Amino acid sequence: MNTHDNGAKNTLLTPGNVITAIILLVGLFITVLRFTKGIGSVTALDDNNPWGIWISFDLLCGVVLAAGGYTTTSAYYLFGLKHFRSAVRPAITSAFLGYAFVVFALHYDVGQPWRLVYPIFVSQGTTSILFEVGLCVFLYVTVLAIEFSPAVWEWLGIKKLRSLVLPLTIPLTILGVILSTMHQSSLGALYLIAPSKMHPLWYSSFIPVFFFISSMFAGMSMVIFEGILAHKGLHGKMDALHLKQADGVVLAFGKASAFVMMGYLFIRFYGVAMDNNFKYLFTGYGLWFLVETIGFVALPAFLYAMGARERNVSLMKIAAVITVLGVVLNRFNVSQVAFNYQLDASERYFPHWMEIGVSVFVVTLIITAYRFICTKMPVMYEHPEYKDAH
């Protein structure tokens, strides 16, 4: 275990902390405004565009980028790939935080936080896809909280609770995969209701499949991407096993991502072919579609493959960054760019600065919470009392 602190600088007035404090203060101000003056006071939403970047970024991107939880736990616990051991806890931590803050951010959109439990416990809309998404996210946050909890019990030294939760690991992992399969695809299925509002290149009856398959490589790429950030900011918290396995995790996940991405690329074009939409490829939207599919799917898949062939970890990290950006681009394209594409430019949605402020606030909260957890709890290293115990 290597938990030494770098240097003796104990001042809180670092540039990073000051920027974080400013973002949090602005975020709190907007939060008060949103819950006292209403959603219209802080957003540019209207009847044509009821879902803005809080749905596109905080929810759609938040959920897909938290998919590293189910991919990593499946690799380690279900497929028995032991070289993913050191990646399991960081992946579960980021997935748990990702989903928890998706639910947190959802409050800004729906308002009335005390009614958040209504769709589950009071008035179930069982014919709605959104109900399925809500139920799955509710259950999966619970699953992730239990999966994450051993790190808390180890930190607090509560051995009884830890030993109570540990036997549940495999069933919870299986449940996590089932729930992820359901709600990742259902988020795409939400858009099946609006065929006339979406551009034909992005609308497809296969959109749930696109969302689910893209969540696989998004999750794996996000684990690699988070690893890059963690090695910069939390290197001192990593133990020897974590450092030893880091490159192997990148190579294995990069290789898997490459193959899944190539499959995804093909089915995206099958979607175009099934609806006879090739003619749209030669329009402005078509060019943008090609930028998304070739520039942010085919290119990183090829870079991953080159990295796998040459065992070039740096190249794979570049591919991971492009992939993560590509998935974010895809979710924005589906929910914003291609949505309501037929409206005049004056009627199209552009986010209010306070909407962007809330998204930045939420991301900052996630990073702050992640840093706190990784600094205090055995996430990047194994607790000395429980070595080889998970």
Place this chain on the structure above:
Amino acid sequence: MDTVFYSYHDFMLATKTITYVLMGLGLFGLLGFWLFLTGRDEPIRKY
């Protein structure tokens, strides 16, 4: 240039034909990509 379809059957026949041809090409493409991806992997030890 936009093809005109006079019946749903014509539309399905045309689009499914193209899709199945693309699927065949995709299978070969994926096989080729897999060989490219794993081309320099160490051979699996069988002892």
